[in-house]
Every structure is written in C-alpha cells, then in structure tokens.
Amino acid sequence: MNELSFRIRREEPGDIDRIDYVTRAAFAGAAHSSKTEHFILKALRERGELHLSIVMENEGGHIVGHVAVSPVCIPGFEGHSWYGLGPVSVLPGVQGIGIGAALIKAALKELKGQGAEGCVVLGDPGYYARFGFVRDPGLSYPGVPPEYFQVLSFGKRIPVGTVLYSEAFNARG
Numbered sequence: 001m002n003e004l005s006f007r008i009r010r011e012e013p014g015d016i017d018r019i020d021y022v023t024r025a026a027f028a029g030a031a032h033s034s035k036t037e038h039f040i041l042k043a044l045r046e047r048g049e050l051h052l053s054i055v056m057e058n059e060g061g062h063i064v065g066h067v068a069v070s071p072v073c074i075p076g077f078e079g080h081s082w083y084g085l086g087p088v089s090v091l092p093g094v095q096g097i098g099i100g101a102a103l104i105k106a107a108l109k110e111l112k113g114q115g116a117e118g119c120v121v122l123g124d125p126g127y128y129a130r131f132g133f134v135r136d137p138g139l140s141y142p143g144v145p146p147e148y149f150q151v152l153s154f155g156k157r158i159p160v161g162t163v164l165y166s167e168a169f170n171a172r173g
Contacts, residue, residue, distance in 0.1 A: 006064070006099070008106045011053035016045075018063040019055065019089075026089035036172055037087040043168035044070050051083060052107055056099050065090040067103040069111060070166055072120060074139070077159040083111055084165055085121040104131055108152070117156040120163055122149050139163060 011019065020038045027033040044050040052069035065088075072084045085107060090099045108131060111119055121128050125135065125147050133150035138160035141149040151158055 005059045006056050006102070008054060008056050008102060011055055011066075015055055015063060019053070019066045022063055022066050022091055023087060023089040025091055026095075027087070029092070037089065039171040039173055040087065040169055041068055043171035044068065044166060047166060047168050049166045049168060052110060054103055054106055054110070056103055058094075064094050065099040065103050067100075067107045069107050069119070070168070072166075073164040074159045074161045075164070076161055080156075080159065081114075081116045082159065082163075083116055083119045084163070085119050086123065101130070108132075112154045116154055118151060118153040118158065120149065120151050124148070125150060141165075 019041065023038040023041060027035060027037050041050070049070045050068060051071055052067070054067050055063045056065040057063050067085070067088045069083050069085055072082050074080070074082060085104065088100050088104060108119060120139070120141070121133055122141060122144060125133075128150050131152065133152045135147050135149070136151045136158050137146070139149075139151050139158060140146065140161075141163045149163075
C-alpha cells in the first residue's frame with residue numbers, strides 16, 4: 001500500500017453515511033457476519049459508546065476503510081479501561097492491500113497512548129496474531145470458539161472473567 005495515497009483520520013460528522021456504506025459493503029459477502037455491523041455502529045454512536053472511530057480515505061478523499069473501538073466490561077474489573085476492537089471494514093475492491101491492518105495499528109496505538117489497559121477482539125486468530133493478540137484461557141466470551149476470542153494487554157494484568165460487550169452489539173435495525 002502506498003502510504004502517500006491514503007490518509008488515516010478520526011471520523012467526522014459528515015462521514016457517517018459513507019462509513020455505513022463501507023461497513024455494509026465490507027460484510028455483504030462475509031460468511032461469518034450477521035450483516036448487522038452497520039446497526040451496531042449506529043447503536044454505539046447513539047449510546048455514546050463509540051470510543052474510537054477511525055477512517056482511511058484514498059487520495060480522492062473517499063472513505064475506503066473504517067475501524068471502531070468501544071469499551072467492554074469485565075465483571076470484577078469495573079473501572080478498568082479495556083476495549084473491544086471492531087467492526088473493522090474495508091471496501092471489497094481494496095481488501096488485501098493493508099488498509100485494515102493500518103487502521104487496526106492506528107486504533108491500537110491511540111488506545112495505548114490514552115492509557116488503556118488492553119483490547120479484545122473476536123476474529124481470525126491467524127490474522128489478529130500479527131498485532132499481538134493472543135488467546136488467554138482466563139478471559140472468555142460465550143458462544144464462540146475460544147480460539148477466536150483474543151486479547152492484547154498493553155503491559156497491564158489481563159483480567160480473568162467473561163467479557164461483556166455493549167448492548168449495541170445486539171442491534172438489529
């Protein structure tokens with residue numbers, strides 16, 4: 001990916017419709033998707049729980065990718081700053097050239113710079129391992145194969161327990 005051709009920045013109010021389009025397009029053909037990711041983003045915004053919303057735009061100023069980060073709760077560790085990464089969306093025509101990776105790296109760097117304790121992700125372990133995510137048997141998310149739920153600690157102790165995502169992740173419309 002030519003870094004001069006793309007720019008990463010925070011979401012701005014005028015970006016919401018384009019982010020919705022990118023998210024719908026990115027997950028339209030994904031077998032693992034419930035096709036509700038755009039509803040999740042809308043609900044996170046409405047609830048004030050979209051901690052980070054970062055876009056990548058091409059040289060023409062068109063958004064081609066997006067990453068969201070929201071707080072998660074781990075009972076017994078309330079008051080700690082743990083976050084969930086996702087959804088991560090890249091337009092199908094430009095997938096596989098590093099846009100998603102660049103967005104993930106930007107989000108993790110920003111979280112770490114904010115003093116976050118760590119981040120969790122639900123996704124392909126082969127893909128997310130490159131960013132430092134690992135499976136930790138002490139931290140779980142019910143209803144998914146355990147190897148697909150991974151954690152990245154920013155030097156802090158990894159909590160033990162069950163991770164709870166925002167109710168926004170139940171959004172269906």
